[in-house]
Amino acid sequence: MAEAEWESLERCLEKHIPPAELRNVKRVLYGKETRKLDLPSRAFEAASKEDFELQGYAFEAAEEQLRPPRITRVGLVQNRTPLPADTPVAEQVSALHRRIEAIVEVAAACGVNIICFQEAWTMPFAFCTREKLPWTEFAESAEDGPTTRFCQKLAKKHDMVVVSPILERDGEHGDVLWNTAVVISNSGAVLGKTRKNHIPRVGDFNESTYYMEGNLGHPVFQTPFGRIAVNICYGRHHPLNWLMYSINGAEIIFNPSATIGALSESLWPVEARNAAIANHCFTCAINRVGKELFPNEFTSGDGKKAHREFGYFYGSSYVSAPDGSRTPGLSRCQDGLLVAELNLNLCRQMNDIWNFKMTGRFEMYAREFAEAVKPNYTPNIVKE
Numbered sequence: 001m002a003e004a005e006w007e008s009l010e011r012c013l014e015k016h017i018p019p020a021e022l023r024n025v026k027r028v029l030y031g032k033e034t035r036k037l038d039l040p041s042r043a044f045e046a047a048s049k050e051d052f053e054l055q056g057y058a059f060e061a062a063e064e065q066l067r068p069p070r071i072t073r074v075g076l077v078q079n080r081t082p083l084p085a086d087t088p089v090a091e092q093v094s095a096l097h098r099r100i101e102a103i104v105e106v107a108a109a110c111g112v113n114i115i116c117f118q119e120a121w122t123m124p125f126a127f128c129t130r131e132k133l134p135w136t137e138f139a140e141s142a143e144d145g146p147t148t149r150f151c152q153k154l155a156k157k158h159d160m161v162v163v164s165p166i167l168e169r170d171g172e173h174g175d176v177l178w179n180t181a182v183v184i185s186n187s188g189a190v191l192g193k194t195r196k197n198h199i200p201r202v203g204d205f206n207e208s209t210y211y212m213e214g215n216l217g218h219p220v221f222q223t224p225f226g227r228i229a230v231n232i233c234y235g236r237h238h239p240l241n242w243l244m245y246s247i248n249g250a251e252i253i254f255n256p257s258a259t260i261g262a263l264s265e266s267l268w269p270v271e272a273r274n275a276a277i278a279n280h281c282f283t284c285a286i287n288r289v290g291k292e293l294f295p296n297e298f299t300s301g302d303g304k305k306a307h308r309e310f311g312y313f314y315g316s317s318y319v320s321a322p323d324g325s326r327t328p329g330l331s332r333c334q335d336g337l338l339v340a341e342l343n344l345n346l347c348r349q350m351n352d353i354w355n356f357k358m359t360g361r362f363e364m365y366a367r368e369f370a371e372a373v374k375p376n377y378t379p380n381i382v383k384e
């Protein structure tokens with residue numbers, strides 16, 4: 001049941017919990033109810049024709065006297081890799097471009113302003129194999145690689161900000177590889193890029209074999225639809241990573257990911273949601289879907305037999321708001337587009353209620369951290 005046959009927690013709750021109690025269960029598990037968005041029927045028809053799930057929800061905020069509502073729509077895309085991992089590289093990339101193009105068309109029909117794809121979306125998640133070729137051939141220039149050029153066209157055509165997480169090859173600086181999200185403005189210009197700060201050393205996520213820890217800090221991108229940041233996958237386990245994007249002013253933090261059930265499914269609903277609460281911002285958690293099979297066997301360093309498959313990517317993409325409410329997740333087993341309408345005024349409203357930025361005592365932690373990272377630091381343990 002840990003794989004594709006279990007569709008989602010939400011479907012399970014809806015099937016088995018009596019309606020009168022379901023309301024309370026959802027109130028506790030999901031916070032204040034999100035309103036279902038009235039998306040165009042042609043969008044649902046296109047999604048069904050293209051065989052992906054479409055869901056839409058809106059987060060409300062209180063009316064203010066001096067500020068009009070600041071409404072923006074985000075789109076989260078989760079998908080399988082459409083072709084087997086041993087198909088020629090260019091064919092795999094091109095099939096993924098076609099798949100995403102179809103989903104972005106539907107997002108445009110739903111009025112999406114900012115769209116984000118899953119981590120390393122142009123490739124299978126081959127870092128488990130520890131082989132270099134052909135996987136490093138999926139790396140591209142963030143500034144003018146084929147995928148960035150493709151996304152620029154989408155952005156311009158649909159007047160949409162595109163967040164495109166790719167494996168980056170920095171040809172100008174020693175051909176070094178990075179795990180990067182390229183942010184493309186709705187004008188079609190490359191607004192900038194941000195790199196994955198924390199690299200997993202867990203299970204089959206052998207990513208340090210391929211690319212380095214990000215060196216760009218915590219940039220936040222000002223777009224006409226809000227200030228956005230990207231905390232790539234494993235970065236979501238690091239509260240300080242979310243915090244620094246928030247300190248730099250992010251109102252929406254995307255978390256494009258690739259993670260599997262056995263490792264992280266019970267953490268998934270907690271981490272991005274907690275980050276939204278702790279940082280008075282919206283967070284958008286995106287995970288890929290399905291099983292990916294690799295041409296050659298690899299071991300997991302656990303004494304077990306060599307195998308060719310990574311594990312089950314469980315989808316379940318969702319959006320959380322600064323008041324702790326969240327959308328239901330997309331399916332665990334189907335490609336999908338989640339549209340969420342956010343009123344960004346909710347960020348400051350929650351800040352004014354809970355005051356975490358005022359009560360955070362950052363100066364105290366800055367002093368204590370500065371001491372704690374020194375090699376001769378003695379932990380402050382009081383003994384009898």
Ligand SMILES: NC(=O)NCCC(=O)O
Nearest residue numbers: 200205233234258259264
């Ligand atoms: N892609 C990636 O960083 N995965 C690590 C596993 C996890 O963070 O759940």
